[in-house]
Each structure stands twice: as C-alpha cells, then as structure tokens.
Amino acid sequence: MSRRSVIEMLVLVFFVLLPLAMPTWALSDFAIYFTYAIFAVSLAFLWGHVGLLSLGHAVYFGLGAYAMGVVTLGMTVLPGWSVIGVILAVLVPGIVAFVLGSFFFASSGLTGAFFGIVTLALAFVFERMAISSTWLGGMNGLMSIPPVVVFGHEIYDPLVLYFGLLGLLALTIRLLQVVMRSRFGLLLAGVRENELRAATLGHQTARLKVWAFTLSGMIAGLAGALFVSQFGFASPSLIGFSLSAEALIWVALGGRSNLLAAALGAICVRFVESQLSGALGAVWPVVAGLLFMTSVVFLPRGLFGEAMARLQVAGRRSDPS
Amino acid sequence: MLEIQELHAGYGGGEVLRGLSLGVAHGEIVALLGRNGMGKTTLLRCIMGLLPHAAGSIRLEGQPLSGLDCFEIARRGVAYVPQGREIFGQLTVEENLRLAALRGGTIETGYDLFPGLRARAKDPGGSLSGGQQQQLAIARAMVAKPRLLLLDEPSEGIQPSVVNEIADIVTRSVRSMGLSVLLVEQNTDLALRVADRAVFVDHGVDAASIASRAVTREILASYMEL
Amino acid sequence: MDRILIFLLDSSNAILVLMLVSLGLAVIFGLMNVINMAHGEFLVLGAYGVLTLQWAGLPFAACLVIAPMLVALIGLAAEELLIRRTYERLLDTILATWGLSLVLRQGLVLIYGPGSHAVAAPDMGSVPVFGEIYPVYRLVVMALSAAAIAFTFWVFFRTALGLQARAVIANRNMAACLGINTRMLDRLTFAFGAGLAGLAGAVMSPLISVDPNAGLGWLVPGFLSILVAGLGSLSGPIVGAAGVGAVDSLAAAISSPVWAQLTVFVAAIIVIRFFPQGLMALKRREA
Ligand SMILES: Nc1ncnc2c1ncn2[C@@H]1O[C@H](COP(=O)(O)OP(=O)(O)OP(=O)(O)O)[C@@H](O)[C@H]1O
Ligand SMILES: [Mg+2]
Numbered sequence: 163m164s165r166r167s168v169i170e171m172l173v174l175v176f177f178v179l180l181p182l183a184m185p186t187w188a189l190s191d192f193a194i195y196f197t198y199a200i201f202a203v204s205l206a207f208l209w210g211h212v213g214l215l216s217l218g219h220a221v222y223f224g225l226g227a228y229a230m231g232v233v234t235l236g237m238t239v240l241p242g243w244s245v246i247g248v249i250l251a252v253l254v255p256g257i258v259a260f261v262l263g264s265f266f267f268a269s270s271g272l273t274g275a276f277f278g279i280v281t282l283a284l285a286f287v288f289e290r291m292a293i294s295s296t297w298l299g300g301m302n303g304l305m306s307i308p309p310v311v312v313f314g315h316e317i318y319d320p321l322v323l324y325f326g327l328l329g330l331l332a333l334t335i336r337l338l339q340v341v342m343r344s345r346f347g348l349l350l351a352g353v354r355e356n357e358l359r360a361a362t363l364g365h366q367t368a369r370l371k372v373w374a375f376t377l378s379g380m381i382a383g384l385a386g387a388l389f390v391s392q393f394g395f396a397s398p399s400l401i402g403f404s405l406s407a408e409a410l411i412w413v414a415l416g417g418r419s420n421l422l423a424a425a426l427g428a429i430c431v432r433f434v435e436s437q438l439s440g441a442l443g444a445v446w447p448v449v450a451g452l453l454f455m456t457s458v459v460f461l462p463r464g465l466f467g468e469a470m471a472r473l474q475v476a477g478r479r480s481d482p483s
Numbered sequence: 484m485l486e487i488q489e490l491h492a493g494y495g496g497g498e499v500l501r502g503l504s505l506g507v508a509h510g511e512i513v514a515l516l517g518r519n520g521m522g523k524t525t526l527l528r529c530i531m532g533l534l535p536h537a538a539g540s541i542r543l544e545g546q547p548l549s550g551l552d553c554f555e556i557a558r559r560g561v562a563y564v565p566q567g568r569e570i571f572g573q574l575t576v577e578e579n580l581r582l583a584a585l586r587g588g589t590i591e592t593g594y595d596l597f598p599g600l601r602a603r604a605k606d607p608g609g610s611l612s613g614g615q616q617q618q619l620a621i622a623r624a625m626v627a628k629p630r631l632l633l634l635d636e637p638s639e640g641i642q643p644s645v646v647n648e649i650a651d652i653v654t655r656s657v658r659s660m661g662l663s664v665l666l667v668e669q670n671t672d673l674a675l676r677v678a679d680r681a682v683f684v685d686h687g688v689d690a691a692s693i694a695s696r697a698v699t700r701e702i703l704a705s706y707m708e709l
Numbered sequence: 710m711d712r713i714l715i716f717l718l719d720s721s722n723a724i725l726v727l728m729l730v731s732l733g734l735a736v737i738f739g740l741m742n743v744i745n746m747a748h749g750e751f752l753v754l755g756a757y758g759v760l761t762l763q764w765a766g767l768p769f770a771a772c773l774v775i776a777p778m779l780v781a782l783i784g785l786a787a788e789e790l791l792i793r794r795t796y797e798r799l800l801d802t803i804l805a806t807w808g809l810s811l812v813l814r815q816g817l818v819l820i821y822g823p824g825s826h827a828v829a830a831p832d833m834g835s836v837p838v839f840g841e842i843y844p845v846y847r848l849v850v851m852a853l854s855a856a857a858i859a860f861t862f863w864v865f866f867r868t869a870l871g872l873q874a875r876a877v878i879a880n881r882n883m884a885a886c887l888g889i890n891t892r893m894l895d896r897l898t899f900a901f902g903a904g905l906a907g908l909a910g911a912v913m914s915p916l917i918s919v920d921p922n923a924g925l926g927w928l929v930p931g932f933l934s935i936l937v938a939g940l941g942s943l944s945g946p947i948v949g950a951a952g953v954g955a956v957d958s959l960a961a962a963i964s965s966p967v968w969a970q971l972t973v974f975v976a977a978i979i980v981i982r983f984f985p986q987g988l989m990a991l992k993r994r995e996a
Contacts, residue, residue: 215800217807265982272982275744275799279932280981283974286929290971403925407807414804447815455808458801459794533882552892553885562886569883571876582876583887585869627887 165474170422177328181321189320190392195432196327197389199425200334202412204381206424207338209413211347212374213354217278218285219382219409222255224292224401226383229254231304231396237297244310244391251387252380259379263372271368273357282403289402303397310391323392330388334381335421341377350374411454417467426466484509484663485530485631490539492529499525501687502539507631512657512664514674514695517684518707523667524566526684527633530665531563532556543631558586562629566636566667568620572609576600579608579619583626593622596656614645621653632657634666638673646670650677671703714841716962722847724954725854726909730927731934731946732861733905738940739878740898743792743802747810748931749924750817751903754780755910756919757817760828769831773853777907784903788896796895810924817921825920850912857908858947861901865943874898930957933977939987948989953977 181189205219232238233247240246262284266272272280293301309318317323341347352360353367361367390396399405409428416427431450439446461468485507493499499522507513515523528534530541532553541548548556557563562583571579580590580600594601597618603611608619617637624632637653638646654677657664668674675681675695683691683706690706730752737745745751758776763769787809795801833845865871876884877891885891909927917923930953938949953973960969984991 215803217803272985275803276936276981276985278800278803279744279929279936280978283929283933283978286925287971287974290967294967407811410804410807444815444819448812448819451808451812451815454811455791455805458804458808459791462798462801531886533886552890553882554888554890557886557888565883565886569880571879571883573879574872574875578872578875581869582872582884582889585873586888623887 166470169470169473173422173426174332178325181324186320189324191436192429192433193320193323193327194389194392195429196324196331197385197392198409198412198432199331199428200327200388201382201385202409202416202424202428203331203334203338203421204378204385205409206413206416206418206421207342207381208374208378210417210419210421210424211342211354212350212371214371214375215274215278216378216406217282217410218288218403218406219281219378220401220403220405221281221285221288222259222379222382223386223389223405223409224288224396224398225255225258226251226386227390227396227400228292228298228304228386229383230387230390231307232298234308234391235304235306244312247391248310248384248387251383253383255383255386256376256380260372260376263375263379267368267371267375269368282406285401285403285406289398292398292401298396301398303395303400304390305395307390307394307396310388327388331425334384335425338381338421346370346373411450413464414454415457415465417464417470419463420467420470423464423466423470427464430465484511484544485665486540486542487526487530488540488542490526490529490536490541492525492534492536492539494525494534498537499687500529500536500539503684503687503689504539505682505689505692507663507665509663510658510661511680512654512666512678514678514681515665515667515684516671516674516681516707517690521684522687523684524635527563527565527635527665527667530556530633531561557627560628560630561633562624562627562631563633564617564620564624564635564637566639568616570608570611570616570619570623572607574608575605576608576611576619577604579623580626583623586627588626588628590626592628593619593626596622596625596652614641614649617641618649621649625656630663632662632664634664634668636667636669638668638670646673653677671707711841714839715843716958718838718843718847720955720958722851723958724951725851725858726913727927727930727934727954728858728947728950729854729905729909730931731950732858732943733902733909734931735935735940735943735946736861736905737899737902738935739943740874741792741796741895742799743796743899744799744806744932745902746803746806746928747787747813748806748902748906749926749928750810750813751780751784751906751924752910752913752927753817753919753921753924754783754813755907756828756914756917756923757821757826757910758907759911759914760821760826760919763828769829773908773911776911777904780907780910781900781904784907785896785900787903788899792899793892793895810928814921814924821921823921825918825923828914828919830915846915850916853912854909857905861905862943864901870894870897930954930973933974933981936981937977937988939984939989942989945987945989949987952988 201223205216208214208216229251230247233240233250234242234244236242266277292298298304309316317326349360349365349370353370357367386400412428412431413424415431417423435446442449457464463471487503487505490500490503491498503526517523525534529536532548532551543559543561577590580593584590599615600619600622608616611619621637650673666674666678675698678695680692680694681698682689685706693702730748734745734748737743755776758779759772762772762775791805791809792802795805830846835842835844865874873884873889874894876889877894881891934949934953935946937952938945956976957969957973960972980988
C-alpha cells in the first residue's frame, strides 16, 4: 500500500473512532462539518486539479440547497420525496454549471483571474435573485425543511448522520480520485499545466473544463441538499458571497491540491471556529483571515497539504523500493 | 574595472555558467565569443543582477555586486543593451531616452550619438525600424553616462551596411569617453575589429582570452564552429 | 426636462466615483499585476476615516484630505507586509487580498460595531443648476472626483514618476536596468491606488450609509468596469466605469436598483466573455 493510502486510511480510522470520545450532541455538528467538507472537496477538485479558481462556488451549493428544500417542502408538482430532492439538487446545479461553463469556456473563453471575477459577480447575481424571489422566501429563505427520509425513516439520529455523512464524504473523495486518475482526469491536469499544449495536442480543452465544472457543481449541489436537510432551512446566505469566501478559506488552509487536505481544512476550520468563537467572539473572523493570509503566503500547499506532502516524501526516502 | 571570478549560475536545475572568470580593464573593449547557448546572455544578465548567481563573485571597481538589486547595479554605472533591444515600444523615443537620463544624464548625449533619432523624438519607439531601434537602445544606454557598457548581439537582425555604421559610431564614442565594454557578438569579424581582446566561452567557462589581433582562423574555428 | 437633468447629475455623480474606484484598481493591476480584492474595504476605510476624524472634532474639509492619506498609509503597510510576498502569483494575490478584505471588514466591526453610521453632511445648501435646485455638496463630490482623476492622469503622463511607472508596466526588468527602483514604485503605486479608493469613500461618506460591508458593492462594479473596457491603459477604467455606471443608472431609473445591478452584472459578464480584451481593443483594431 502506498504511503498516501496509509495516511488516508489512518484519517478514516480516526474519524470512525472519534464518536467514542464525543458526546452525542457533538456528533451532529460533525455531520455538518462533513457536509461542508464535501463542498470543499468539490471546490478543491476544480481549483487544485483543473486550475479554475471559482470565487462564487456557493452558487452551486445554494442551488442544491434550494432545490432540496423546494422539493421536500412539497412546493413543486413532484412528490416531496427525499430521493427526488437529492436528484434535483444534483441536476439543477449540474445543469446551471454546464450552461455557464459552456458559456465561459467555449472557444478561448475566460481564464484565470477573469474567470474568478466573473464567478464572483455571478455569486452576487444569484444571491440577489434568491433575496428578491418571494417563492423562495426572500431574505428569510425556506424554513422547516424536513430531514432526509430513507425507506420511510426520517434520518435525524446523530450517530447515523455522523456515519452516513462520513461515508458520503469518503465516497466523494474516492470517486473524485478515480476521476482524477482516469484519462479524463489526466487530460484535465494537462489543461491545468499548459492549456495551449493540451489544445495543440488535439484535445477539446473547453469541453474538458465544462465537464469538470459540471461535476464540481453537482457535488457542491449534493452537499447543499445534505446540508439543508440537516440544518432545516435554506437562506440566501447559502448561495452567495460569504459562503463562497468561507469555502475558499477552508480549501486554501487545508490544501488546494489534495482533496483529503481540503476536506480536513473544512472540518478543522469549522471545529476550531465552534470552539473558539465563543471565547473570541467577533475576533474569530480576524484570526481566520490572518491565518488564511499567512497560509497563502507561506504555505501555498495548505496546512494539511504540506504535511501530507512531507510525510509522503519522508516515506519515499525511508523506503527505497 | 570589472572582475568576474569562478561564476556559477543557471536556470532552475540546469547550470549554465560553470565557473567562468573574466576581467575587463578600464577603457578596454572585450568581445565575448562563443557558440549559441553557451551562456553569454546569461553572463550579462548575472552582471546586471537580473539573474542571481549560485557561486563566485562579480566586482565592479573592486566593489562586489552580489546581492545588489538590478537598479542599484545600473546606478553604479553599468548600462545594458539587451539581446532583442527591449526598447519601450509604447513610449516615445524621447521618453525612452529621458528614462535613462533621470539620474543625471542628458538626452542630448543620445541625439548627438545618433542624430537620426531626433527627427523621430515624438514617435513611439515601437514604430522605428530595426536599425533605429538598436540605435535607440544604444543611445539609451549611453545617456545614463555608464562606466561599463554591456552589449548583447547589437548586430542581430540589422542589415550589414547599417551595422558597420553603428559600430563605427559606437566605437569612436566609447573610445573617446574611455568606457569599458563587454560585447557579445556573433559577427566575429566585426567583434574582432572593434575589440581589444576576445574571450571565448565554451559550455559555461572561459576557454581562452586572446588579443584580437592574435586571433587566427584556426582559433575561431575551434571555438565557434559546430 | 427637470427630472432628466437631476437624473443626469445624479448619474454623473455615481459614475465619477466609480471611475475613481476603477482607476485605483487599474493602476494597481497595471503596475503590479495584483488583483486587489480589498479595494472595496479601502473605500470603506476612507469613509470610516472621515467619521472618526469628525468625531475627533476636525472640520469636514480636513477630514477629506487626511482620510485618504491614512488609507494610503494602510495600503503601504499592506503592500509591505502581505502583497509583495505574493508577486508573480496572480491567483494568490486574489486570495491574499481577499483575506485582507476579510480582516479589514471584521476589524471595522470590532472597532465600530456591525451597524451603519451616518457621517454628518457638511451644510453647503443648494444652488440652482440650469434652473434646477441641486445640493452643493454633490457638485463638490463631482468636482473632487474629476480633479483626482485628472491628477492621476497628470502624474502618469506628465511627471518623471509617471514615466517610470509606465516603463515598469511595459518591461519591469528593463526599467530596473535603467536604474529605476521598481520596489519603491510598487509601494507608491499600491499606496496611491489605495488612496484613490480612500478618497472615493471619503467624499461619498455623507451620501452613503457607512457600514463594514459596504465595500463589496463597489468592488465588483469596479472590476467589471476595468474588464469591460480592457486592461492595459488608464483610459480603460474611465470608459468602463462610464459604461457600467450609465447602464446602472438607466436601468435603476426604469426598474429598481436591485434589478439595475443584476442587469449591469449580467451585461458586463456577457461583454467580458465575448471581448476578453475589452471593448476598447475593438475600437483600436478598427482604427
Ligand atoms: N530563461 C531561461 N530558462 C531556462 N533556461 C534558459 C533560459 N535562458 C537561457 N536558458 C538556457 O541557458 C543556456 C544559455 O543560454 P544563453 O542565452 O545564455 O546563451 P547565449 O550564449 O546567449 O546564446 P545565443 O548566442 O543563442 O544568444 C541555453 O542552453 C539556454 O537554453
Ligand atoms: Mg544570447
């Protein structure tokens, strides 16, 4: 087994054993952190692996959240089943990401900073639309969104939520790792390293990016759906600027080019925040911002990304095979 | 004037200069000759402080230049005419010269050297012909009143008649001012005609230093031919 | 007729201030290749500066002068401590300045509280403009903004400092080879850009509600302005801000401010997508 998968296994084992050391109520907090981690992973895939820095990624999270809410609250003609909610929560952001991606990337489209700024402006547009939509509850959003129902059982038991979301997070990371190692994933890495060369080799780089963007949007949407069914309401803050900014912090602090590191970034920042925000209050965002800046300057690979990279190098040195 | 000892430098992993030593005396014109890719431009970039060196020393009038910023080296009297000229295409001819004259020179020096530039003073540098751009690049270097002039392939891409004219003007001016010059040039006839001494660079080291008059066909062939 | 005149005056007011904001962004981007996400916060700092200095008992005119300078100093510190460490990494400048904006915003919350403040407007009364009564202070805002824009152009195109800045923009290494201290220019440029934003915030402070989150509402239109017209020239942000501001004002007059903003954003995104070089490149190609 490679050093890398040993690290991944150990992290998984840690989280499987963690409930033994925690009060039950804390479990549901962690279930929420895992949900955020799924969102972080979708962003890290797009940013770290494809090289597209989306400054408004909460759009897709929020779309998933609202889609789930609208369906399970019975506001559509569809039956209010959780399955349908989840399906739409993946499809709607996926379609939006596909359409926007096609628009952005087709024939020498937006790159780098331009893409970032445009996605940021879009986050504003979507947030404004959510606020001004009375159907979606305006400023207040959608309330009393029911929990997920599986085979007739409402899932709200903290332990079940904890392991359910831990499993989903692990599955998402695994899935994206498979994607990244596939031919599609290797081509995406080629686009990141040198788009011009990938294009001259005859690859349709625009289409590759569109699909990567779509996949990322779908996963973000899934995270949004999972979030609202635990949290109970969807508000415009889920779709706009501030959550996008937060997700960037998680991923930058954790590690942009390593999915597990990004996930750990989300979990840790959220956990530390819950521990410290009581004591630090309004000072906490300042601390988070300073940490974020420090990591951008001194640890571009992120806290966990750097640690894992070092562990892997150390492993390779001590193991001549 | 300029003393370089055991200089090592390169890009990323690969070392380009592998212990090169070289000196230029006061008022001396030294031609730096060698095949393509042997590290001549790299050496000039090191002297100018555009590229850090890994080991060795560069001294100007006894003062070490290591660790100084490019602008500080320029202010100590080193002027650089880079390969490809790198004039400011969007700025006017006059603005190009004024930039170099900000620290105590006068743009008239440049116009006196190449009077043809005066007529184009208000035109953007990018609109000049190749020969005129080279004149501008040299004039810009001279305006700064340097002590040491670094010239990187000034004849590149310019028609031969113009090359000789420029070479004569520059040589005369340099001699009269007593400037030291380090000249990189592919046109060996021209280089040997204007220089006092030739230093041959081979794979990042100084392979030979020979007075221009003493350079024979055989020597040239052994260092310059593929 | 009268309504149209007032509308034109109000729009010019908004456009001129947006021009200041975009100009600051463009100056910083042009010279340093830094995308300054904290620019909106610099603007807000200008407004808070006026607020604080007013509390300290200074006359309003003094506040207008000192507040932008304080913001420029903050910009100088930010450049030295943070920004210069991210040069050559364009996307990281976005992240670093984004972090800075977060810290500044929350810092304001800590010091001044999350709520909004009102800056006492200087009592200048109103004057007839082409037969319409218009507040004098708004005319002052326009005059100051126009003067600051003119000053920026003067510095860039008529002074030795500006010449050096243009040389650095064109070819940083070659500029250094001519003895230009590029580090010093970076510092000055960032401080100058921040100061422009601070000035925008200072002059607008009596006209807006001063709250920590007000910056975002300026940042995005500012960016869209410079992208719409195209990077790489000082007239770009002026033309872009005129376009963005005009569409915004018109749309707001027809519908509501919210829909106006949506219209502007979507229109700008479409323009940027199809003309990544900016609309001004189009004209250059024809010429
Ligand atoms: N920016 C760079 N990055 C990496 N390698 C470089 C770079 N510039 C030059 N090199 C390499 O360094 C070596 C020396 O290059 P240099 O330009 O100094 O040669 P030169 O002697 O000036 O050649 P020429 O006569 O073609 O100008 C070459 O092998 C070149 O490929
Ligand atoms: Mg060369």
